[in-house]
Amino acid sequence: AQSVTQPDIHITVSEGASLELRCNYSYGATPYLFWYVQSPGQGLQLLLKYFSGDTLVQGIKGFEAEFKRSQSSFNLRKPSVHWSDAAEYFCAAPNSGNTPLVFGKGTRLSVIA
Amino acid sequence: DAGVTQSPTHLIKTRGQQVTLRCSPKSGHDTVSWYQQALGQGPQFIFQYYEEEERQRGNFPDRFSGHQFPNYSSELNVNALLLGDSALYLCASGRGPQETQYFGPGTRLLVL
Numbered sequence: 001a002q003s004v005t006q007p008d009i010h011i012t013v014s015e016g017a018s019l020e021l022r023c024n025y026s027y028g029a030t031p032y033l034f035w036y037v038q039s040p041g042q043g044l045q046l047l048l049k050y051f052s053g054d055t056l057v058q059g060i061k062g063f064e065a066e067f068k069r070s071q072s073s074f075n076l077r078k079p080s081v082h083w084s085d086a087a088e089y090f091c092a093a094p095n096s097g098n099t100p101l102v103f104g105k106g107t108r109l110s111v112i113a
Numbered sequence: 114d115a116g117v118t119q120s121p122t123h124l125i126k127t128r129g130q131q132v133t134l135r136c137s138p139k140s141g142h143d144t145v146s147w148y149q150q151a152l153g154q155g156p157q158f159i160f161q162y163y164e165e166e167e168r169q170r171g172n173f174p175d176r177f178s179g180h181q182f183p184n185y186s187s188e189l190n191v192n193a194l195l196l197g198d199s200a201l202y203l204c205a206s207g208r209g210p211q212e213t214q215y216f217g218p219g220t221r222l223l224v225l
């Protein structure tokens with residue numbers, strides 16, 4: 001069965017600084033991988049997804065993620081963080097096919113001035 | 114284009130009661146999945162509906178049941194509520210079971 005690990009529970013960055021959120025998955029020859037963002041009290045918004053092809057994926061809000069098969073990783077990056085990026089970020093991968101999704105426990109991002 | 118909608122937004126119930134949550138998928142989507150998100154945790158898959166049938170189910174007891182209607186909307190029913198059922202319940206829809214899922218805002222259930 002698939003498992004998704006987000007090693008960092010909470011990260012604090014300064015506004016304007018770069019960001020990298022880590023994600024590791026356990027299973028899948030060519031996995032489908034997703035990053036979602038959740039603002040307080042809200043549902044999940046899809047940031048980006050990887051199915052195949054170019055290992056560097058561009059998403060919304062200036063986010064990108066890089067799939068590294070050798071490291072079983074799909075880390076999320078942003079070159080310059082804005083205060084509005086403060087939220088909970090979830091990495092997800094399917095157990096089989098494209099659903100159901102298995103989520104990591106999330107990384108809470110705080111942004112300071 | 115309306116996204117995934119859920120109702121109600123918040124709900125308070127007492128132990129032993131029953132609750133029904135509702136979800137309308139994004140336009141053009143025919144598959145609905147339900148997830149439970151406990152406080153401080155990632156969402157956990159409950160079940161998925163496609164063509165009015167339950168197609169996949171996660172590790173949840175039979176107290177959790179659902180339904181999909183011909184217009185693709187869906188209901189999640191939970192019987193004999195326990196305190197541990199308190200959570201944010203998320204609905205996600207997609208263009209078929211194998212496609213990317215888009216989430217609604219969720220229904221926050223509090224069981225007292």
